Amino acid sequence: ASDSNLIRATLFPGDGIGPEIAESVKQVFREAEVPIEWEEHYVGQEIDPRTQSFLTWESLESVRQNGVGLKGPMATPIGKGHRSLNLTLRKELNLYANVRPCYSLPGYKTRYDDVNLITIRENTEGEYSGLEHQVVRGVVESLKIITRQASLRVAEYAFHYAKTHGRERVSAIHKANIMQKTDGLFLKCCREVAEKYPEIKYEEVVIDNCCMMLVKNPALFDVLVMPNLYGDIISDLCAGLIGGLGLTPSCNIGEGGIALAEAVHGSAPDIAGKNLANPTALLLSSVTMLRHLKLHDKANRIQDAILNTIAEGKYRTADLGGSSSTTDFTRAICDHL
Numbered sequence: 001a002s003d004s005n006l007i008r009a010t011l012f013p014g015d016g017i018g019p020e021i022a023e024s025v026k027q028v029f030r031e032a033e034v035p036i037e038w039e040e041h042y043v044g045q046e047i048d049p050r051t052q053s054f055l056t057w058e059s060l061e062s063v064r065q066n067g068v069g070l071k072g073p074m075a076t077p078i079g080k081g082h083r084s085l086n087l088t089l090r091k092e093l094n095l096y097a098n099v100r101p102c103y104s105l106p107g108y109k110t111r112y113d114d115v116n117l118i119t120i121r122e123n124t125e126g127e128y129s130g131l132e133h134q135v136v137r138g139v140v141e142s143l144k145i146i147t148r149q150a151s152l153r154v155a156e157y158a159f160h161y162a163k164t165h166g167r168e169r170v171s172a173i174h175k176a177n178i179m180q181k182t183d184g185l186f187l188k189c190c191r192e193v194a195e196k197y198p199e200i201k202y203e204e205v206v207i208d209n210c211c212m213m214l215v216k217n218p219a220l221f222d223v224l225v226m227p228n229l230y231g232d233i234i235s236d237l238c239a240g241l242i243g244g245l246g247l248t249p250s251c252n253i254g255e256g257g258i259a260l261a262e263a264v265h266g267s268a269p270d271i272a273g274k275n276l277a278n279p280t281a282l283l284l285s286s287v288t289m290l291r292h293l294k295l296h297d298k299a300n301r302i303q304d305a306i307l308n309t310i311a312e313g314k315y316r317t318a319d320l321g322g323s324s325s326t327t328d329f330t331r332a333i334c335d336h337l
């Protein structure tokens, strides 16, 4: 029976390790008494003609209705005649910004102790427009689309994020010295938005230099905003700075305030079904979902329990050098709540 005090949220357990780490989230939420009722949706076995994808129209409608959701990794089925699952979600729900917080986890030693940055990736165009063709034999072309509308929208999101999260600086990452028209337009839009936020410092950094600075001293950065492909690459680089893909959360922001949180990693077929996966990335993603819902008490409690479990070092999964199973690690987090 559904309780009217509960907030409905869509849950896509996803593929591979997805169902195992989604189970961790459900368990931790139960233990922390989070007032959320999950509406679970699975990727279909057949192509839904309404979405041209294995994702059903009902599952997309569920995210639209609820406005919030959590998504496990999805392995796109091989074969022609359908759209990639992640691309379908992005396009159908207009998920225009992908926000990836990245901070050092106390007690888990990496080269740096002071990483604390946010990458914000434009999620709908750029090199991911899917417009590739052969011009003549031996010559192919891929179109990188940058529009004023999408660039202003993601820049506005980045500055608004910086302002509402007590951040001081936004860096626009680009290669406008070479891509003068496309990245040039992206920068122009960032500058326009920057003028509306005089309290936030604004700078522009060329992507190659940005990579060098990030690996030398990640503390130089605060909030980074960039076109699609650069965001894809830079955010994985940032994940590497703090210990890998098992740890990094993300949240997709869509038109009309939709938030679909997801781990950055994929379905990890090499360890699926073996109770070995690290659920931290999906758990921290679920924390970003709770913050979006302004359930800050629950979010803080769960985040502290995760960080304390990792800091304590008694229970860690194999990717962090430990020998705990997914379920033992999850139990330890529940004990820390």
Ligand code: NAD
Binding pocket: 017, 072, 073, 074, 075, 076, 086, 245, 246, 262, 263, 264, 265, 266, 267, 268, 269, 270, 271, 276, 277, 278, 279, 280, 281, 319
């Ligand atoms: P992957 O992220 O699944 O795996 C890369 C490596 O990281 C593997 O060795 C894996 O074991 C490890 N790893 C990833 N997550 C982990 C976790 N939580 N705990 C411990 N180890 C973890 O990348 P891949 O192998 O390139 O992709 C596999 C599938 O996932 C592909 O079908 C791909 O399309 C899909 N994928 C989906 C998404 C998404 O849904 N957002 C993202 C990336 C890849």
